[in-house]
Amino acid sequence: MATTANPASRTRPPRPRAARPAAPPGASAWPWLLPLGSVLLLVLVYPVVEIVRLSFTDASLVSGEPYSVTAQTYTSLLAGTDFRHTLQVTFLFVLVSVVFQLLLGLAAALLIHAAERRGLRGVVATRAIVLTAWAIPGVIIGVIWSLLYQETGAGVLNHGLSLLGFSGNIPFLSDPDNALVSVIVANVWRGTALSMILCYAGIKTVPEHVYEAARIDGASAVQTLFRVTLPMMLPILTTNLVLATVETFNSFDMVLSLTGGGPGTATQVLALDVYDQIFRQLNLGRGAAMAVVLMAVNILVIALYVRLNEREEKQT
Structure with a gap:
C-alpha cells in the first residue's frame, strides 16, 4: 500500500540570512562614544583631578582667605597623631570585617549548597x-543596629542578655572599645550577604x-x-576578597548613622573622616588629601x- 509523504515532515532548505549592510567608508565609532565619554569626564575624571588639585592647597571655607598651593597639607597630615589614629582604626575595622565576612559567607554558602544537594x-x-x-x-542598617544596641533595658540585645541572666546594661556604643566592636559586627552582618552570594556562585562552578x-x-x-x-573556586574567592576590602574601606554611611565616629574618634574610619573634614569642618585641602590617600589605597x-x-x- 503506497503511503503519501507528509509535506510538513519534508526538510526545508534554510533561508539565506540577510547580509548586513556594509559600513560606509570613513565611518567611525567615536561619534557614538562621545556622549558616554563626556559624561565620564564630567562625573568621574574632573572630580578626581579637582580633588588631587585641592589636596595640594590649604583651601578652607572657614577662613575666607585665598588659598595657596603647598605640600604642607600632606606633611601635617602624615605627622599628625589624629590621622595615624584614623588609619589604625580603619585598618583594624577593615581587617576584622573582611576576615569574618569571607569566613561567614563561605560557611553560609556551603550550608546552602549542602541543603540544596540534599533536596531540602x-x-x-x-x-x-x-x-x-x-x-x-x-x-538604614546603622539605624537598625542602633536600636539593637540601645543601652537601656528596652534595648533588644540588653534585654535578651538580661533574660539569660546577665545583670547590667552593656554600653555597646558609649564605650570606645565596645563601640568599635559593635560597628564591626554590624558591618560583618552587612557584608556577609554579598560574600555568601559570591561564594555560592563559586561553589556552583565546581562540576558535580x-x-x-x-x-x-x-x-x-x-x-x-x-x-x-x-582550589577550584580560588578566582571567586580572590574577587570576593577584593570587593569586600574596597567596599569596607569606603564605608562611612553605616558608621555615620550608627556612631557618627564616636565616642570621640573611636570609630572614626578614613572615609568618615574625609566626609567630616570637607562637609562639617569645611577644610577642603585637608579633606582632599585624605581622599587622595583613600583613593591610593x-x-x-x-x-x-x-x-x-x-x-x-600565565600559570594556566
Missing part, C-alpha cells in the same frame, strides 16, 4: 533573606563529577573542601588583584 526546602528563601541584608542601604570522584576515592568532607572546592588593592589575575592566567 527553603533554600531559595534563605538566599533571598540573606541577600536582603546587602540590599538595605547603609544608613569532581565531587563524585572525590567520594569514590574516599575523601572526607573536610578533604573535599580543602582539596577540591576551595583602593588603587593599590585593585592593582594587586589585577597582578594576581595575570599570574593565574
Whole structure:
C-alpha cells in the first residue's frame, strides 16, 4: 500500500540570512562614544583631578582667605597623631570585617549548597533573606543596629542578655572599645550577604563529577573542601576578597548613622573622616588629601588583584 509523504515532515532548505549592510567608508565609532565619554569626564575624571588639585592647597571655607598651593597639607597630615589614629582604626575595622565576612559567607554558602544537594526546602528563601541584608542601604542598617544596641533595658540585645541572666546594661556604643566592636559586627552582618552570594556562585562552578570522584576515592568532607572546592573556586574567592576590602574601606554611611565616629574618634574610619573634614569642618585641602590617600589605597588593592589575575592566567 503506497503511503503519501507528509509535506510538513519534508526538510526545508534554510533561508539565506540577510547580509548586513556594509559600513560606509570613513565611518567611525567615536561619534557614538562621545556622549558616554563626556559624561565620564564630567562625573568621574574632573572630580578626581579637582580633588588631587585641592589636596595640594590649604583651601578652607572657614577662613575666607585665598588659598595657596603647598605640600604642607600632606606633611601635617602624615605627622599628625589624629590621622595615624584614623588609619589604625580603619585598618583594624577593615581587617576584622573582611576576615569574618569571607569566613561567614563561605560557611553560609556551603550550608546552602549542602541543603540544596540534599533536596531540602527553603533554600531559595534563605538566599533571598540573606541577600536582603546587602540590599538595605547603609544608613538604614546603622539605624537598625542602633536600636539593637540601645543601652537601656528596652534595648533588644540588653534585654535578651538580661533574660539569660546577665545583670547590667552593656554600653555597646558609649564605650570606645565596645563601640568599635559593635560597628564591626554590624558591618560583618552587612557584608556577609554579598560574600555568601559570591561564594555560592563559586561553589556552583565546581562540576558535580569532581565531587563524585572525590567520594569514590574516599575523601572526607573536610578533604573535599580543602582539596577540591576551595582550589577550584580560588578566582571567586580572590574577587570576593577584593570587593569586600574596597567596599569596607569606603564605608562611612553605616558608621555615620550608627556612631557618627564616636565616642570621640573611636570609630572614626578614613572615609568618615574625609566626609567630616570637607562637609562639617569645611577644610577642603585637608579633606582632599585624605581622599587622595583613600583613593591610593583602593588603587593599590585593585592593582594587586589585577597582578594576581595575570599570574593565574600565565600559570594556566
